[in-house]
Amino acid sequence: MPLPLEEAFPRPSVIGIVNVTPDSFSDGGAFLDPDDAVAQARRLLEEGAAIVDVGGESTRPSSEGVPAEEELRRVEPVLERLEGLPVSIDTSKAEVARRAVELGAVMVNDVTALRGDPELAGTIADSDAYLCLMHMLGPPRTMQDDPRYEDVVSEVVAFLEERLAFAVGAGVAEERICLDPGIGFGKTVEHNLELLSRLGELAALGRPVLVGASRKRFLGRLLGDPDALTGPVSAGVAAAVLAYERGASLFRVHDVREHVEALAAARAIVGAA
Numbered sequence: 001m002p003l004p005l006e007e008a009f010p011r012p013s014v015i016g017i018v019n020v021t022p023d024s025f026s027d028g029g030a031f032l033d034p035d036d037a038v039a040q041a042r043r044l045l046e047e048g049a050a051i052v053d054v055g056g057e058s059t060r061p062s063s064e065g066v067p068a069e070e071e072l073r074r075v076e077p078v079l080e081r082l083e084g085l086p087v088s089i090d091t092s093k094a095e096v097a098r099r100a101v102e103l104g105a106v107m108v109n110d111v112t113a114l115r116g117d118p119e120l121a122g123t124i125a126d127s128d129a130y131l132c133l134m135h136m137l138g139p140p141r142t143m144q145d146d147p148r149y150e151d152v153v154s155e156v157v158a159f160l161e162e163r164l165a166f167a168v169g170a171g172v173a174e175e176r177i178c179l180d181p182g183i184g185f186g187k188t189v190e191h192n193l194e195l196l197s198r199l200g201e202l203a204a205l206g207r208p209v210l211v212g213a214s215r216k217r218f219l220g221r222l223l224g225d226p227d228a229l230t231g232p233v234s235a236g237v238a239a240a241v242l243a244y245e246r247g248a249s250l251f252r253v254h255d256v257r258e259h260v261e262a263l264a265a266a267r268a269i270v271g272a273a
């Protein structure tokens, strides 16, 4: 049996992002060449990431998705060369997850929270992999078209509670699962801010919370650019630190060194009280 997720990834743990895609929102195309992706993964681990999250499909707003063969073609050569290093696979497809786990991935990060591929839950249950369940309203193609909630926080918490029960019912041990409010996935700027501000309500479910605010457009928009497609590193670091203070455990980021340093300082300050 693997360690419980909270022991394998004590808070705060930083997850470094490696997008092997031509079209990711902030670094699309930069790491499409396997050599570049492998070098980036190694760099992020050296900078203090506890694990790197390798993805072959962009989920940016308006994206259409790619077939499993294309996703595998992108990520397989990278995973092969990262064998032995801590790797998570960012996928919603059982076929991709299965191959990634064979190649040593220890976590599956599924932005559909097991709603995308009916075989994914069983694939993870049959492995020792950790699982991230993320909230998203609608598919990436349309998720930013006027998203609405009565109360975004209670709806996201109820959704993740139900998905957690589903995953456990499918045979994935609860202690292997973390929960993610899905910052930017079918949310306005105000929805994202409220989710971050009231993150404690999600942490109260008792599972580690993962937050991915890094470089997201809401950060650029709240700073005054209504057309921003990305946000600055500094604003992402502020979001991560405040999320940590409200109970978040894992931070999925592009800029690892900045987050590791800021979170180390935040941890020391919180611990001094």
Ligand code: HH2
Binding pocket: 017, 019, 021, 023, 024, 025, 026, 055, 057, 058, 059, 060, 090, 109, 110, 111, 132, 134, 180, 182, 183, 210, 211, 212, 213, 252
């Ligand atoms: N955000 C993105 C992708 N995967 N997974 C989790 N668990 N949480 C997130 O917030 C999250 C995620 C989007 O960021 P990025 O990978 O940089 O972009 P793209 O989806 O365009 O590749």
